[in-house]
Amino acid sequence: MTFTPPNPFTTRPTLQGTFGMTASTHWIATATAQAVLERGGNAFDAAVAGAFVLHIVEPHLNGPGGDMTGVFATAEQPGVPIVLMGQGPAPAAATREHYLAEGLELVPGSGALAAAVPAAVDAWLLLLRDHGSWQLDEVLDFALGYARNGHPILARVCDTIAAVSDLFIEHWPTSAAQWIPGGRLPVAGEIVTNEPWARVLERLIFAAADAAETREARIDAARSEWREGFVARALVEFGTTAHRHSSGTDHRGVMTLADLAGFQASFEPAATAVFRGHTIAKTGAWGQGPVLLQILTILEGFDDEHLDPSTALGVHTILEAEKLALADRDTYYGDADVPLDYLLSFAYADSRRQLISEHASHEFRPGTVPGVTAFVPPMRTAYLPPALAVLGAEVQFVGVGEPTVAAPAAASAAEPVVMPSGEMRGDTCHIDVVDRWGNMVSATPSGGWLQSSPTIPEVGFCLGSRLQMTWLEEGSPSTLTPGKRPRTTLTPTLVLKDGVAVTALGSPGGDQQDQWQLLYLLRTIIGGYTPQEAIDAPAFHTTSFPGSFWPRTWTPGGAVVEDRLGEDVIAELEQRGHVITRSGDWSLGRLSSVTKDPTTGLLQAAANPRGAQGYAAGR
Secondary structure (H helix, E strand, O other): OOOOOOOOOOOOOOEEEOOEEEEEOOHHHHHHHHHHHHOOOOHHHHHHHHHHHHHHHOOOOOOOOOEEEEEEEOOOOOOOOEEEEEOOOOOOOOOHHHHHHOOOOOOOOOOHHHOOOOOHHHHHHHHHHHHOOOOHHHHHHHHHHHHHHOEEOOHHHHHHHHHOHHHHHHOOHHHHHHHOHHHOOOOOOOEEOOHHHHHHHHHHHHHHHOOOOOHHHHHHHHHHHHHHOHHHHHHHHHHOOOEEOOOOOEEOOOOOHHHHHOOOOEEEEOEEEEEOOEEEEEOOOOEOOHHHHHHHHHHOOOOHHHHOOOOHHHHHHHHHHHHHHHHHHHHHOOOOOOOHHHHOOHHHHHHHHOOOOOOOOOOOOOOOOOOOOOOOOOOEOOOOOHHHHOOOOOOEEEOOOEEEOOOHHHHOOOOOEEOOOOOEEOOEOOEEEEEOOOOEEEEEEEOOOOOOOOOEOOOOEOOOOHHHHOEOOOOOOOEOOOOOOOOEOOOOEEEEEOOEEEEEEEOOOHHHHHHHHHHHHHHHHHOOOOHHHHHHOOOEEEOOOOOOOOOOEOOOOEEEEOHHHOHHHHHHHHHOOOEEEEOOOOOOOOOEEEEEOOOOOOEEEEEOOOOOOOEEEEO
């Protein structure tokens, strides 16, 4: 092993067994998914059950009104990676002209105008229908129980609610009624329920029970009820009332029943690249996924010494490759005809690799693609909309590139952060499952955070805010366009070796998801680290690109590092010109993973210790 050896004392062991493994960002979701495996369900049954529980136990990080992407392989075709596409499009009336006429310069980061068509629930039910084995009521029983009978609320959920309590009380009374009942903030560990969501789950189960005799038809009946029935009507009706957005102004939503009825989740082939003999599978370029493939293709041309994430040389090389790939993302990616074959070609990677010097770049440097006009996004180093500027608010941009108010450590932890307006962005969840038959799935649900828009009281959840990843400027593949998907940051990963899926992994973290997953891949594929050693090792990422989240700012040359990277390494990075933000010792990344050795049948699982929330389970 040429890499710096891992710390011999990891926070927890890499779990090993032969029956089944689960890892997620919350221990209750992990336990739920493992319980499904123990009762004979397969990896897809387990992932769906765990995902519906994540809606409840991490409501500040995802919700039924949000979106998800997954990548998986089946036991029957272990060498064929498949993408589960659960990213809804912009509504038909979500035109840039309408948003500009509303006085907006950016798509807001919260409020109904930020909402794409909700897609997560339909995607999970599609996965269950085609690849699961359980009935719908069996899978939803776990979530129904937690919604109706309660679960102990996380301290971080309480912190999120407290941070936006003024916004809820003054502008979003339905959210205050749900999360601050009687004007009292919840306390960590308190048992909280969501009866409206429990009733929704029951009605989906009833819709399935009333359907035809086949399991598939029953699940499809629940999908139809979700897209066209009482849920759709509640979402549309609520959006007709104007409410406060992150812009500091009030607007109505534009979503219609036709938008909701017209969307269905789907399966797609994965985009892939080969790195050191491993095939890495991601979403297409309508998502962020190919960024990781581009980075790996650039790094493939370096020797191992340049790729060690524990040395200044390695960190520098990785950061510079990330900047180049992310610049291409913001220039060329979107729900459009993206020249991905060219962007992933070895010749193009060679040309990009030549741009990496001994010093940190502070430029935005997309490549040149023949016959394609490059879009250069607005390069804002700070942004305050007029409605907030009159308040004299001061905004500090630190950490993961998301705005916060005098709280650098919080902004570095990939957790929700607050604007002076009360606007608050959430993060994401993740779940990985592998079963004894060899089914393997990695999925990243997100959006529909409790702080993304007002709670819809009839259903107990709110709409998402994924449209903030589109531009109101013309000429971008990601310009806001009715019927097109926003270029999501959700980016789970599947790794194949010798034609068989061997690893499923992912992380919350918005723009940082692929950057943190890259470190895991380098440390396990080249460095010989175990999964838990790779997750525990110090993390870092660049912020030298326009952020995907409102207000879409960047830090030229910016790099956020965990202090555990070491004083000598950090000092050399600063000498090379990186603009360093220290985030604390244990703050970056919420990775989890499961693996399978196809030769021995050994299964493994590992999860992030940061925040004491993510856990793995298995035997």
